[in-house]
Amino acid sequence: MSRSWRHVNRGFALLLGCLLAAPCTLAEEVADPFADADMDNATEINEVCAGCHGEYGQGGKDGEYPRLAGLPAAFIARQLELFRGRERENLAMVEHTDHRQMPDSDVRDISAFLAAIELPSRLPPVDETAADFNAYERLMATKRMVQIPRAEGDTIAGERLYAKECASCHGRDGLGRERDAVPMLAGQYTGYLHRQVEKYIDKRRVHDPSDPDAEELLAAFSAEELRDIFAYISILDD
Ligand code: HEC
Numbered sequence: 001m002s003r004s005w006r007h008v009n010r011g012f013a014l015l016l017g018c019l020l021a022a023p024c025t026l027a028e029e030v031a032d033p034f035a036d037a038d039m040d041n042a043t044e045i046n047e048v049c050a051g052c053h054g055e056y057g058q059g060g061k062d063g064e065y066p067r068l069a070g071l072p073a074a075f076i077a078r079q080l081e082l083f084r085g086r087e088r089e090n091l092a093m094v095e096h097t098d099h100r101q102m103p104d105s106d107v108r109d110i111s112a113f114l115a116a117i118e119l120p121s122r123l124p125p126v127d128e129t130a131a132d133f134n135a136y137e138r139l140m141a142t143k144r145m146v147q148i149p150r151a152e153g154d155t156i157a158g159e160r161l162y163a164k165e166c167a168s169c170h171g172r173d174g175l176g177r178e179r180d181a182v183p184m185l186a187g188q189y190t191g192y193l194h195r196q197v198e199k200y201i202d203k204r205r206v207h208d209p210s211d212p213d214a215e216e217l218l219a220a221f222s223a224e225e226l227r228d229i230f231a232y233i234s235i236l237d238d
């Protein structure tokens with residue numbers, strides 16, 4: 001494809017984006033705070049994060065360490081700022097997040113880096129007897145895969161509650177909303193999500209800073225209803 005054509009296509013894509021996602025201005029497009037993130041610096045920082053969150057931000061220990069890959073960059077940056085300001089508790093990360101360890105430019109870099117990682121939830125079928133089968137490549141691909149096991153509960157009841165109470169912000173498919181820094185819930189460890197809901201209800205975390213009723217929303221569910229919602233979320237990546 002010629003250079004000029006690519007240019008025209010990009011212009012068209014931008015225009016289409018603007019039509020679909022109002023309000024949109026070209027100035028906003030230019031002002032993306034993560035656009036000039038330094039990915040080499042981020043790769044270095046990630047060596048520290050990987051000790052707990054895994055090399056690909058895939059998380060670990062069944063959600064003791066959450067998955068970070070694919071979360072909106074602005075959400076990741078906000079959590080790091082909250083940890084740094086001690087507004088969100090996180091003993092494990094305290095020593096990594098003070099201003100000296102993590103200046104604002106590092107927060108930007110590592111947030112953009114982790115947000116851009118895509119993890120498959122399943123592997124394509126392969127023929128292990130084929131001549132071009134590469135066992136090492138297959139093993140590496142397995143390491144990147146995150147597949148949330150089906151959690152206990154009534155997924156039908158959970159789907160109904162999710163669609164009514166969560167989808168407006170977290171998306172119909174649980175994929176979150178990049179633009180508003182709303183995290184995905186699909187593909188995140190069930191135990192981790194559950195713990196966060198407890199923190200919201202106990203007011204140790206703020207659910208949606210722009211919506212003061214969001215905590216009350218979670219507190220209004222019975223334990224059974226929450227279990228059903230998480231059961232439904234756990235099958236969204238199947
Ligand atoms: C010593 C282990 C450890 C290291 C190293 C670590 N983290 Fe964490 N991180 C945690 C734990 C534990 C949590 C979950 C805290 C909780 O349950 O609220 C967490 C949570 C987070 C969250 C919140 C995710 C969410 O969905 O709410 C972000 C973002 C994060 N870490 C980013 C990082 C980055 C970036 C680095 C590297 C600079 C890093 N962490 C290094 C242990 C660690």
Ligand code: HEC
Pocket residue numbers: 066075078162165166167168169170181182183185188193194196197206207208209211214217218229
């Ligand atoms: C009004 C919008 C809104 C609604 C409705 C909403 N959420 Fe959220 N949720 C958010 C935002 C924004 C965040 C990120 C908060 C932050 O930055 O710490 C969030 C974060 C979360 C997290 C933490 C995820 C993480 O990785 O740390 C969980 C769990 C969660 N929401 C569950 C739910 C469930 C379950 C429902 C439905 C019962 C729901 N939310 C409805 C806006 C919403």
